[in-house]
Structures are given as C-alpha cells and as structure tokens.
Amino acid sequence: MAENLPPTPLSAGLLADLTLARAAADRSEAHRTDAAWLAQRLQQPDSQVIGVGQGQFPLADDAPDWRSIADWNRNEDDEFLFLGLANGVAHFAARTVKEEQRTWGAGQWSDLRASGQRLSDTDAGLLVSAVALDNWHTHHLFCPRCGAGTQPSQGGWQRLCSQCAAESYPRTDPAVIMLVVDDDDRALLGRRVDWQPEWFSTLAGFVEAGEAAEAAVRREVQEESGVTVGEVSYLGSQPWPFPWSLMLGYHARALDPTIAVDGVEIVDARWFSRAELGAACANGTIAVPPAVSIARKLIERWYGSPIPGEWEMRR
Numbered sequence: 669m670a671e672n673l674p675p676t677p678l679s680a681g682l683l684a685d686l687t688l689a690r691a692a693a694d695r696s697e698a699h700r701t702d703a704a705w706l707a708q709r710l711q712q713p714d715s716q717v718i719g720v721g722q723g724q725f726p727l728a729d730d731a732p733d734w735r736s737i738a739d740w741n742r743n744e745d746d747e748f749l750f751l752g753l754a755n756g757v758a759h760f761a762a763r764t765v766k767e768e769q770r771t772w773g774a775g776q777w778s779d780l781r782a783s784g785q786r787l788s789d790t791d792a793g794l795l796v797s798a799v800a801l802d803n804w805h806t807h808h809l810f811c812p813r814c815g816a817g818t819q820p821s822q823g824g825w826q827r828l829c830s831q832c833a834a835e836s837y838p839r840t841d842p843a844v845i846m847l848v849v850d851d852d853d854r855a856l857l858g859r860r861v862d863w864q865p866e867w868f869s870t871l872a873g874f875v876e877a878g879e880a881a882e883a884a885v886r887r888e889v890q891e892e893s894g895v896t897v898g899e900v901s902y903l904g905s906q907p908w909p910f911p912w913s914l915m916l917g918y919h920a921r922a923l924d925p926t927i928a929v930d931g932v933e934i935v936d937a938r939w940f941s942r943a944e945l946g947a948a949c950a951n952g953t954i955a956v957p958p959a960v961s962i963a964r965k966l967i968e969r970w971y972g973s974p975i976p977g978e979w980e981m982r983r
Contacts, residue, residue, distance in 0.1 A: 683904035683917055683969065687784050687960045691793030693752040693759065700823040706750055709758040713738035716757055717748070720798045721764040723910070724777040732783075732791050734759070749801045750823030751794045761798035761824075763805060780909070784960040800909035801825070804838045807911065812836065839912065844884045845872035846918040847966040848897060850925040850939060855970050857945075857956075858893060858929070858937035866955045867981050870963045871934070872915070885918050893937045894928030897921065903969070906962045917962045919970070942971055949979035956980055 699705050709715050715737040719726050726733040740762070747763040780799060787795065801824050808827055811818050816831030827836045847870045848856040857868040873888035875881055882900045889897045899921040908915045927937050940948070945967075948954035957963040958980045968975055 683962070683965050686904055686906040686962055686965060687787075688780060688792060688796050688908065689904070689906040690787075690789040691796075692789040693754040693793045695752045695797075696750075697825075700750060700825045706748075706823050709750075710737060710748060710760065712758065714757055715760065716754075717760045717762050718795075718798065719764045720749070720761040720795075720802045723799055723803065724779045725761075725795055725798065727776055727778050727783065730783075730786065732787070732795060747805065747820055748824065749798060749805075749820075750825070751797050754790050754794065759794050761794075761802065763802055781958065781960055785958075796907050796909055800840075800907065800912055801838060803909055803911035808836055840907070840914045841912055842875040842881065843872060843908070843913045843915055844875060844881055844888060844918060845870055845915050845962055845966065846885050846889065846897075846900070846920045847963075847970055848889055848893075848895060848920045848922050849970060850922040852939075852941070853970075854925075854939040854941050855945065855967065856889075856893060856895060856922065856925075856927075856937060856939055857954075857967075858934040860933060861931075861935045864955075864981075866953055868936075868938070868954050869957045869961075870966050871937075872963070874913075875916075881916050882918075885920055889920065892930050892934040894926060894930075895922050895937075896924040898923040903966070904962070908962075915962045917966055919966065945971065949975070954979075955982070 713736055716734045717737055717740050718732055718734050749761040749763065751759045751761055780796065784792065805820060809818060811829035811832060811834050813834045814829065814832045816829055818827040818829050818836060821828045825838065858871050859868050871889055871892050873884065875884040885900050886897045889895050897920045901919050903917045903919060905917060906915050925939065929935060929937050945954065949956060956967055956975060956979055964975065
C-alpha cells in the first residue's frame, strides 16, 4: 500500500463484501402468515433447525450446527422462528430460552462477532436474522400498550398481546458509523471509555427521533470528538443485531480538525496518516476493529488495502 496515494473521493464506490450483509436465502415473507404451511414445514423431515439464545448459536466442526427436524430433540418450551428458504428447504431457529436447554451435541456455542467472517452467504443471512429475532423476543415479552404478556406468532415475526390483541413487530434501530478524513487525508479514530488502551475505531452513534442520517453523522462527530464535519457520503449498510441495530456507513470530510473529546463516550481521538496507522498497528500500540464489522471496511477503504488479521482487537 503506497503512502503517497491521492486522496480518495468520498463518493467513490460503495462498500463491498460486508460480512453480515450477505444474504443468499429467500426470506419468504408470504409464508409467515400461513400457519398451516409453517406447521407442515415443522413436520417435514428435511427442514433445518438450529438453536439460538443470548446472541449465540451452536457450531460443529467450526460451522453452524444445523439439524434436520427429524433429528431435533424438542423441548416443550421451544419457540420456532422461521428464517426463510434456502434451496427450497425451510430453515428455523429454535429459541433455547433456558440455559439448560443449550445442550446441542458436543459442539461449542459462538456468536456473530467471533464466527461471522467464516459463515457462508446463506448462513450469514439466516443467522443474522435468527440472532436479531431472538434478541427482539427476549426484550418484548410484554405489550407496550397495556402491559399484558405477549405470545409469538407469524413464524416469530410478530408478538400478539394476550389482553388487548395489539400487534408488535421487530424493529431495527438505525445507527451511523463514519470514518472522518481531513484535508491531509488523515483518518480520525477514537477510543471508547470502556475499551482497552490500544483499541481504536471509527466514530458511531444512533440516529435520533426526527433526525436525518447525514445530520446524525455531523452531530455525533461533533459531540464525541469536537471535530466539525461538512461533506458526508453514504457507502453501505450492515445489520448489527447487538441487539437490533442497522449500521449505516459513511465517509465524511472535516471542516475543522480540532479535537476535543467528550470524555464520556470517547476518551481519546487521534488523526492517523496511513503510515502512522500501519506502524502503530504493527508494533501493537493500536488495534483496529475485527473484520466482521463495517468499521473495519470503512478503515480499509481509506487505507487502500486489506488490514492484516493480527492488527485487530482481541477480546
């Protein structure tokens, strides 16, 4: 990667190959309201099912441990989430609500941060939906209108109030994540208050009620780092079900590069040239986000080449 590359136009090209944005399965929305079809597929021997709980799913030989319905040892409390069709085969997630139900062969349980990069396109789409739906169900057991208990319906894509019949559906919170560059084509990276001293990433924050995403970019950068941003260019999005976000990725141009961190969310922020970032990562004083994140793709797009895996954050 040459240090003297010309500055990349902010609007040049969208992000490609976002790890958790890959989705090769058919979501089959029309089947969610067909109770008879869902019941039939839950009896069909070749339908596939995988456990999901607390943001995790089981692995076997380092791959998602899908089981056929015929091989599924059901618990009476299982809640099945219809994820869609892959090659015509119905795929479900079984919510393993209780810890003692998480016995699934000899494999280990993993999450999308740890395993997302190794998933196939089909598995990535299915398991992102499974984790997002499981998180939503866990946090929406009661009706927001009357407070009564709710029950899952429509293949897990709805919860229905047992008292007032109010319908609730999964929602996604939009969040912006942005790599800011200055007139010298340096990148702004920051460290969260709860992070290890060497961890640095792009800035990010939630879109507020009544706010445009581009306005959220400028507001969040100003609030967290003190840097004033002008031009903003959208590059791509990735689901981030931790617990239920959609990350909207941007590059942005600084008008005033003066840094004044808020000290609440961000305790350190720095401008890096490509050479400075590469040297700091190589000697271990800086670590960047893992490859599964959109933050990594934003940094790599500016950096000009893939970043070695040994440079990323280790938990």
